[in-house]
Amino acid sequence: xxxxxxxxxxxxxxxxxDPASRKPRGRNGDHPLWFLLPALxxxxxxxxxxxxxxxxxxxxNWSSFNTSxxxxxxxxxxxxxxxxxLINALRVxxxxxxxxxxxxxxxxxxxxxxxxxxxxxNRIARVLFFVPVIMSALAVGYIFQALLKPEGALNEILGFIxxxxxxxxxxxxxxxxxxxxxxVHAWKWMGLSMLIYLAGLxxxxxxxxxxxxxxxxxxxxxxREIRIPLLAPAxxxxxxxxxxxxMNGFDIVQATTEGGPGGTTELLNIFIFRTFGxxxxxxxxxxxxxxxxxxxxxxxxxxxxxRKREDVL
Numbered sequence: 001x002x003x004x005x006x007x008x009x010x011x012x013x014x015x016x017x018d019p020a021s022r023k024p025r026g027r028n029g030d031h032p033l034w035f036l037l038p039a040l041x042x043x044x045x046x047x048x049x050x051x052x053x054x055x056x057x058x059x060x061n062w063s064s065f066n067t068s069x070x071x072x073x074x075x076x077x078x079x080x081x082x083x084x085x086l087i088n089a090l091r092v093x094x095x096x097x098x099x100x101x102x103x104x105x106x107x108x109x110x111x112x113x114x115x116x117x118x119x120x121x122n123r124i125a126r127v128l129f130f131v132p133v134i135m136s137a138l139a140v141g142y143i144f145q146a147l148l149k150p151e152g153a154l155n156e157i158l159g160f161i162x163x164x165x166x167x168x169x170x171x172x173x174x175x176x177x178x179x180x181x182x183x184v185h186a187w188k189w190m191g192l193s194m195l196i197y198l199a200g201l202x203x204x205x206x207x208x209x210x211x212x213x214x215x216x217x218x219x220x221x222x223x224r225e226i227r228i229p230l231l232a233p234a235x236x237x238x239x240x241x242x243x244x245x246x247m248n249g250f251d252i253v254q255a256t257t258e259g260g261p262g263g264t265t266e267l268l269n270i271f272i273f274r275t276f277g278x279x280x281x282x283x284x285x286x287x288x289x290x291x292x293x294x295x296x297x298x299x300x301x302x303x304x305x306x307r308k309r310e311d312v313l
Contacts, residue, residue, distance in 0.1 A: 058286040064279030076286040086287065088263060089271040090294060093247060096182055096267060100246035103186035105238050108193025109231075113223070115194070116201055126198070130191035137188065141255025144184045145171070148256070171257050174264045181265055185252050189245065193238045200234035201227065236306040243299050247291070268294075 058076060062069045080086045111129055115122040132140060147153045148170035159166040171177050204227060212222045228235075250269040253259065259266030259274075268291050276284035 054285055054289060054292075057282055058289045060282050062282040062285070064281070072282075076282055077290075080283060080286055080290070085263070085266075085271065086268075086290070089266055089268045089287075090290070092178065092264065092266055093249075093268045093291075093294070094298070096178060096185075096249065096253075096265070097243050097246040099179060099182035100185045100189075100249070101239055101242040103183055104189050104193050104242045105235070107186055107190035108238060109197050111190065111194040112197035112201055116198065126191075126194070129194055132188045133191040135188070137251035138255050140184065140188050141252040144252075145256045148180070172261055174262050177257060177261060178265050181253055181256055182246075184256065185246060185249060186242075188252065189242070193242070196234045196238050197231065200231045204230050232306070232309060236303065236309075239306060240299065240303045243302060244295065247295050247299065 057069075059071060059073060060069045061072045061075075115125050115129075149155075150167040150169050150172075152170075154170065155166040155168055158168075170180055208226060208230075209222060212226055217225070248269060249267055250273065253265050253267055254270055254273070257265045259270045268287060272284045272287045272291070275287060
């Protein structure tokens with residue numbers, strides 16, 4: 001039986017289709033895919049094409065000293081890996097990424113637990129701790145570079161408290177400077193981790209927490225046995241973003257130490273920046289390709305491990 005109906009217009013023989021029987025206009029009629037075209041063009045021109053050329057130029061002799069570009073095979077990779085500077089930059093980048101991931105997540109989780117209750121003071125504190133996230137990374141680096149000088153504000157405060165003249169070179173130690181710079185990086189981004197952990201804490205059912213308290217579980221036992229396992233998705237996201245962000249770090253380290261002292265904080269991106277500034281474009285491109293491979297080899301297995309941990313928990 002047909003369900004199509006028509007409406008007769010009074011005083012006219014013209015019939016209109018029943019509005020209820022009209023076929024709604026969907027995506028096939030509106031062609032929304034056309035709206036993706038500008039974004040797709042931008043993505044291709046500014047991401048895919050440079051990425052492809054990055055793979056190509058890594059196997060050439062492209063530099064400011066050559067009038068033409070020629071294919072040299074894997075010579076760039078051989079020369080760079082035979083140079084201890086690249087290996088050192090890779091090691092420093094890995095250590096820096098691990099330190100930032102640890103500090104940023106510890107600070108973010110501590111702040112989330114401290115500011116979990118929805119009070120006016122806590123809401124104001126959340127905003128204040130999030131302010132560094134939206135600040136320029138270079139500005140943060142230069143501020144801490146000024147604070148941590150031997151004659152900087154931190155030594156002045158310590159000298160005022162101790163009553164002695166304090167002239168500690170916080171950014172001049174070859175052992176601990178990378179830890180200090182990692183702390184600065186973690187300080188800048190801990191507000192973002194705090195918000196992610198706060199969102200995760202809000203999803204935990206109050207009935208589960210109440211049941212644990214009735215069973216005699218203390219605050220620490222509840223955190224360890226219930227809250228931390230239920231925060232597994234938030235931990236995965238925060239660890240992944242901290243690792244990927246710090247492996248591509250440049251601004252804060254460049255502003256604070258410029259890779260010093262003695263190359264102990266020379267991240268791979270700083271090494272690439274210096275090499276490119278010397279006119280060795282192919283070598284710099286090769287280093288960026290090495291960084292891409294390092295991120296793929298190290299970061300993605302970590303993310304996969306954390307996702308499997310979510311399934312177990």
